[in-house]
Amino acid sequence: MASTATDALLQQVHRIHDIGRALSVLSWDREVNMPKAGDSARVQQMTTLRQLLHQFATSDDYGAAIESAAAELDGLPEDDDRRCLIRVLRRDYDRSRKLPEAFVLELSRVGAVAWTVWKQAREDNDFSNFQPHLSRLVELQREMAGLYGYEQDPYDALLDGYEEGARAAQVGAVFAAVKAATVPLLEAIAERGRSIDDSLLHQPFPVAGQEAFARHVGAVVGYDFARGHLGTAVHPFATVFDRNDARITTRWYPDFLSPSLFGTLHECGHAMYEQGTAEALARTPLGRGCSSGIHESQSRMIENLVGRSRVFWRAHFPSLQAQFPQQLGQADAEAFYRAINKVQPSLIRVEADELTYNLHIILRFELEQAMLSGDLPAGDLPGAWRDGMQRLLGVAPPDDREGCLQDVHWSGASFGYFPTYALGNLHAAQMFEAALASDPAVGLDLAAGRTDALLGWLREQVHRHGRKFSPDTLIERATGRPLGHEAFVRYVTSKFSDLYGLA
Numbered sequence: 001m002a003s004t005a006t007d008a009l010l011q012q013v014h015r016i017h018d019i020g021r022a023l024s025v026l027s028w029d030r031e032v033n034m035p036k037a038g039d040s041a042r043v044q045q046m047t048t049l050r051q052l053l054h055q056f057a058t059s060d061d062y063g064a065a066i067e068s069a070a071a072e073l074d075g076l077p078e079d080d081d082r083r084c085l086i087r088v089l090r091r092d093y094d095r096s097r098k099l100p101e102a103f104v105l106e107l108s109r110v111g112a113v114a115w116t117v118w119k120q121a122r123e124d125n126d127f128s129n130f131q132p133h134l135s136r137l138v139e140l141q142r143e144m145a146g147l148y149g150y151e152q153d154p155y156d157a158l159l160d161g162y163e164e165g166a167r168a169a170q171v172g173a174v175f176a177a178v179k180a181a182t183v184p185l186l187e188a189i190a191e192r193g194r195s196i197d198d199s200l201l202h203q204p205f206p207v208a209g210q211e212a213f214a215r216h217v218g219a220v221v222g223y224d225f226a227r228g229h230l231g232t233a234v235h236p237f238a239t240v241f242d243r244n245d246a247r248i249t250t251r252w253y254p255d256f257l258s259p260s261l262f263g264t265l266h267e268c269g270h271a272m273y274e275q276g277t278a279e280a281l282a283r284t285p286l287g288r289g290c291s292s293g294i295h296e297s298q299s300r301m302i303e304n305l306v307g308r309s310r311v312f313w314r315a316h317f318p319s320l321q322a323q324f325p326q327q328l329g330q331a332d333a334e335a336f337y338r339a340i341n342k343v344q345p346s347l348i349r350v351e352a353d354e355l356t357y358n359l360h361i362i363l364r365f366e367l368e369q370a371m372l373s374g375d376l377p378a379g380d381l382p383g384a385w386r387d388g389m390q391r392l393l394g395v396a397p398p399d400d401r402e403g404c405l406q407d408v409h410w411s412g413a414s415f416g417y418f419p420t421y422a423l424g425n426l427h428a429a430q431m432f433e434a435a436l437a438s439d440p441a442v443g444l445d446l447a448a449g450r451t452d453a454l455l456g457w458l459r460e461q462v463h464r465h466g467r468k469f470s471p472d473t474l475i476e477r478a479t480g481r482p483l484g485h486e487a488f489v490r491y492v493t494s495k496f497s498d499l500y501g502l503a
Helices: 005-032 036-058 060-073 081-097 101-124 127-148 154-159 168-192 207-221 258-275 292-306 310-323 333-340 354-373 378-393 419-438 440-447 452-461 471-479 486-499
Strands: 228-232 238-242 245-250
Touching (some): 005 036, 005 081, 036 081, 101 127, 168 419, 228 258, 292 452, 354 378, 354 486, 419 440
């Protein structure tokens, strides 16, 4: 059979995809396994691959191949896999072509070095070492925004890379609505809510036992370990090389159970999403999550709406208790449920409760915009961080390790990423509500501590589509309405009013 224009395009798409995944393998190994002495060589290797990736992904031949295939596929339904692939390829090609190769190499080099410096600076609690690297990264992000182009706000150009179509003004308005709806609930909890004791979480928990239970609970919620791997990292993350190789990491505290437990559940949600993408989308840009916000919805749903629910622990607390009989033998599922849902302003974003978490994101969103605009020099970040934490959460970090050095994202030049965490909370609540309404089996399963029906709904409505649709299109197809904050507000109001005796 004669080769078609689409076949010729796919050969190039597969090559670009494979180089990108090889780069991901090097990055994952760098964070999980690589000895420190190998870092400079690894930076060179990753820079070379990024150069090749950029060259292939921006070549004239590639652009011509996209358009030839588009002409060949004209007339197919809009939701056909091939038509959707053309849409995504055109978008990615257009954005990539706007970045000169020299700029991409410089950003890669600066970001790779900055990550190494950030990791050590965090360990040493020394922001001054990271500060010049952050300053350079901010300069490069400003330049990137200019290269991409924008109508009103340079932040829009960066945000669009993580959440297609999102704009800073729109996100800011949604965040304001979430804040207006949840702050009164936080105030009511502080003023008249019942006391909750979470001391049972702060005990010696041997890491070997934590790891054993992490593997158990990951399998319980639906993560396929036959196609996965659990590793250790400074900052937990999930990475995917293929739908059959979706890996997760977490971190372990020997005297605090929550970070490893809920970090594992969170990353399982990310990996389960990509394990569920349709096999037909493999080795193309469609075989990955729709957007950072949609991706985050899957992790927040598994971590919080499932993993912090009362019914989940009624079913699974006995297994946790059996793993840690000395620490939890005298507790019960209800006490554990209350402890893991205690509302308390905290310093660390990834350990924040569901009500205060979005405030952490609002702070980072504000700081990113201020740095990008030039209103906040990078050297002033620690003070601005402390002031913002005090203003939004009523707590201030004692040092920069628990302050502006806690997150990895800025060291990797991921400006525009943070807002998608809070958008993920909204997507998750709206999807969860729609799933419960669509099939009684979802609620019945969850009441028994099972996720089969929920995962089946997610596979059908979200996972299998990968990146075929824009975030706005996907959420409306899945739930019947555009993204809003209302489902999230209903969820947290009901849950925490009950938990704190406010209802």
